[in-house]
Amino acid sequence: MAAPEDREIDAHSGRETTGHEWDGIKELDTPLPRWWLYIFYASIVVAIIYWVLMPAWPMVNGYTHGLLNFSDRRNVAADVRALETARAPQYERLRAASNEEVVADPQLREFAFAAGEAAFGDNCRTCHGAGGAGAPGFPSLADDVWIWGGTLADIEHTITVGVRSPHPEARQSMMPAFGRDQLLTRAQISDVTEHVLSLGPARARENPNATAAARGAAIYGEQCAACHGATGAGDRTLGAPSLVDDIWLYGGSRAEVRRQIELGRGGVMPNWDRRFDPAMIRALAVYVYALGGGEAAPPAAAPAGEGEGEGAPPQAPLR
Amino acid sequence: MGESVQLLPRTRAGPDEPHRIDVEAVNTKEARALYKRRIPIYPKLVHGRWRTIKWIAMAVLLAIYYITPWIRWARGAGQPDQAVLVDFEHRRFYFFFIELWPQEVYYITGLLILAAVGLFLATALFGRVWCGYACPQTVWTDLYIHVERWIEGDRSARIRLDKAPWTLSKATKKISKHAVWIAIAAATGGAWVFYFADAPSLFRGLFTGAASPSAYLFVALLTFTTYTLAGTMREQVCTYLCPWPRIQAAMTDKDALSVTYRVDRGEPRGPHKKGDSWEGRGDCIDCNQCVAACPQGIDIRNGDQLECINCALCIDACDAIMARVGRPTGLIAYDTAANVQRRAHKERALWRFVRPRTILYAVVLTLVGVVMLTQLINRQTLNLDVVRDRSPPFVRLADGSIRNNYQLKIINMDPEPRTLSVSIAGVPGARLSMFGREGESERLTVNARADEVTTVRVHVTAPAGAVEGPDEVTFSLADPQSGSELAQSPAAFVGARP
Missing domain, CATH: 1.10.760.10 (Cytochrome c-like domain)
Structure with a gap:
């Protein structure tokens, strides 16, 4: 605060200025209305009432709960x-x-x-x-x-x-890890992979080798058909997914299918x-x-492939 | 500002006063005056053209405020019959034949724009006409001053009463004044809540104690603010609280009307005895009637002031005096700053109401009004919003077909339920299906509840290979009987690129 003698009186209003100046603009030291001060006092009173009624002050253990015992x-x-x-x-x-x-x-x-x-x-x-x-x-x-x-x-x-x-009663299904547990050789797994890829629409994408697929069909008949079905239609009672659609739990590329035959993964x-x-x-x-896939009734039979010759890849069902 | 603070006389020690030091008692009561008391204003009653207009404006505005919630408007069974109702609970706004939903809040925005531009236009033409005649602060303060005058008497009687020692008669007067004020304040707060609930039942509820706590809270709040702002604060609200006096400086210009003391005619002012000559002097006889009439406690002869609300009561006060002393009226009158200049240069006064600024405001006002009216006339009572499921973006089914899932929000603003047929355009061979319905089809029939948003989930399946990338599609709602389209909404259909 400037000393009183430094106070400048504004000529136009006859009022003191605060002594501050910004680029030639000065501020009048206009007194605030008294009610403004009263509102300030009233706010303090309200704050004190609030402390008393409501939770307010942190203490060493816990806090002041207030008379209203309010708790969110x-x-x-x-x-x-x-x-x-x-x-x-x-x-x-x-x-x-x-x-x-x-x-x-x-x-x-x-x-x-x-x-x-x-x-x-x-x-x-x-x-x-x-x-x-x-x-x-x-x-x-x-x-x-x-x-x-x-x-x-x-x-x-x-x-x-x-x-x-x-x-x-948990849903149990166990696909063997044909590669890891050395149930099949690497060459056999390759052949089965070609056969599986030839079962459904994936064959258009992956172009399975027909000779290898034919070799694989025999191994499939021995090792896989018990669960996945002779045509690869799958079996829900065993939790064996269909191999004739293009929906793959662990991916439908050649490498992914092969990897699943090697490891026989199953989620929990x-x-x-x-x-x-x-x-x-x-x-x-x-x-x-x-969500969209619910079935009113279970499908009456395996969707496709019934009655076709063993090993012959069925056509993808078209709706 | 109105009056200046009296400052202490300053003295400086001179060389011939060796014992005197230059010091001041800075903490005296006068020097401490950081806060200013409100100095009471006792406006004197005037009669005349502007006072009459203000009476009429007050009566009309108060009538609109108090009567509106009681107007009934038949809307049919199950619908409120209150003409103007802001129904927060059911999220509806009713205004006579208009019913607005929350998503149509842009109508309120449009109304606010209209109100703002209307205010700008009025200010550019007539100055602070809002402050002087229509602002609730002005209307209620005027009403309160009138009550005060009715109980305590006019200006001089009120000054005498305030100076007089406390007696039973003074206490009676003061108590009855505040009682009437509080009654008016309570009626103001009471009328406010009627806009937000059925007025007749809330009216009964308020007296039987059945109304909601929030209703009582708002009545109490508005009672308090009305009593405080119109009864005890009055001109302080305009001077200290309201931003409009500051904003209006940007809205007015030298051609806007403003209550003006005509310096060229009035000065030099001075007392005038009957029979004296008017030669060589101004018409202002310095009777201070304009100051006594002013509810803001200012002297209009000091020129345009922030505190002046342009209520024109000083015009009536001055005109009465001018008529009495035999001079032409209009010494204080609605005038423009430009005309004051012209008169000072002995030129003719000009009224320029058509200016670029007023043309612009009028054009904006008309445009917004036309846009809003067009919107209102073409307002649909049936709307469709389609929200596509984002996860999964699409579903590949066992046979290779592609499915997208959508939420259809059918907004039926009619008081009647509707049966509608849903279809989609833009996906070749698309089939629609719904949870709880057997099979797939090109069209689905759905029921939309009355005056509600009905949400249905729809699966759209496209045959394998039919859709490659994201496609623009359109959902339509149609009348199942006539097949005429009632509403549509764009959406996207996402397919898997091979």
């Missing part, structure tokens, strides 16, 4: 409880209804889809991807290809028991009955079903 954390817990109570009847209906009833009832269907979507995002998306997009080793849930079956009941059962999980899915009650598993099943 407790409010959230109460809100969550209220939400759960409000949703309970819907979950109860979902638990009691049959699969057909769930799909037929629009309201229940939408509820199950919404609940399943949230649970899927928190628990399943890490492996299966957003929207069930899938990733190498983690099957897409949005397509119409199912390893363990695509009806609502099948999906529900897979979620409940998991795949290669500790659950006693937890048995979700440890985390979810049956109603939530039902909701998850409805969500996965509704």
Whole structure:
């Protein structure tokens, strides 16, 4: 603050200036209105009242709780409880209804889809991807290809028991590691790879060697047909994927197919009955079903290749 | 600013005063005056043309404010019958025949632009006409001053009353004044909440205690602000709180009307006795009637001032005096800065209402108005928004066909449910399917709930090889009977490049 004698009086307004000057512009030292000061005092009073009523000061252990005993954390817990109570009847209906009833009832269907979507995002998306997009080793849930079956009941059962999980009824399938465990020679694996690539639409892409494929067909008949079927149509009861479509769990290039025959990899899915009650598993099943690939009924028979000559590569089914 | 702070007389020690040092008691009460008390203003009642216009404006504006929420408007079963209603709970805004949804908030934006440009135009033409006649602060302050005058008397009576010692009569007057003020304030706050809920039921609820806590909170808040701003703060709001006096400096120019003291006619001013000559002097007799009438507590003869709200009451005050002393009225009048200049140079006054600035404002105002009206007339009550699933970008099915998944948001603003047929154009051989429906088809029939957004998930499957890259497609909603198209929305269909 400038000494009083340095204060300059503005000639126009007859008022002191603050003594500051910016490029010739000076500031008048105009007094603030008194009520402005009162608002400042009132704010201090409000702050003190707030300290008394609401949680305010951090202490060594904990904090001052305030007379109102307000707690956001407790409010959230109460809100969550209220939400759960409000949703309970819907979950109860979902638990009691049959699969057909769930799909037929629009309201229940939408509820199950919404609940399943949230649970899927928190628990399943890490492996299966957003929207069930899938990733190498983690099957897409949005397509119409199912390893363990695509009806609502099948999906529900897979979620409940998991795949290669500790659950006693877990979906179990075990493809041998033909290369690593030296069940087949490198040359034999090459031949089987050529045969597998010749089974479905992949042959247009990979141009399998016909001679090698013919050699491989014999080995396939001995080693692979028991699970994957003579035509490669797969078997859902055994969890053996179809080899006649162009959907590949571990990739459909020659190198990727060969690698899978060598290693016989199989993924693991937890048995979700440890985390979810049956109603939530039902909701998850409805969500996965509704992603687009759900089947109203399991296919009556293997889609193609029945009755064709052994070893003859079937044509890709066209719809 | 209105009045200047009295400063302490300054003295300096001279060489002939060896014992005197140059020091001042800086912490005296006068020197400490960092905060200024409000000096009460006692506006005197005037009569005349502008006062009458202000009475009419006040009556009309208050009537609009208080009556609007009570106007009924039949909209059919299940719909509110209040003509003007901001329904936050259901996210709807009703204005007579218009019903707006949250996504149509641009109508509100358009209204605000209209209001702003309208204000600019009015300011460019007539100066601070908003401040003087239409601003709620002005209207309610005027009403409060009128109540004050009605209970305590006019200016001199009020000054006497404030100076008088406290008596029962003074206390009665003061208490009744504040009681009426608070009643008006409560009615103001009460009317405000009626715009946000059904007025008759909320009115009953407010008195029976059934209204929501937020309704009481807003009534209390507006009661407090009305009482404080119109009763006790008044001109302080215009001078210290409101940005408009500052902004309007950019809106007015030398041709905008402003309440002006005609210096060329009034000066030199001085007292005038009846019968004295008017030769060699101005018309202003320095009676201070214009100052006494001013609710802002300023002297209009000091020229344009930030504090002046252009309420024109000083014009009425001065005109009455001019008529009495036998001089022409209009010593204080609506005038322009340019005309003041012209008069000083003995030129004729000119009124230039048509200027580039006013033309521009009028054109913008018309354009925005026409655009909004066109929008409103062509407003669709059925809209379709399509959101494509981003993950997975597409799904390859076992037979090699490609599927994209979409969320269709069908916005049905009608009070009736609709049955609609969904189809897609742009994907050859596309088939549509839906969860909960058997099979695939070229068209799907869906039900859109009344006055709601219905979301449906649709799978679109294209045969293998039909789609290569991302394609532009169009979803359409049509009437299933007539087949006429009602709404459409663009979207993309993503296919896998081999």
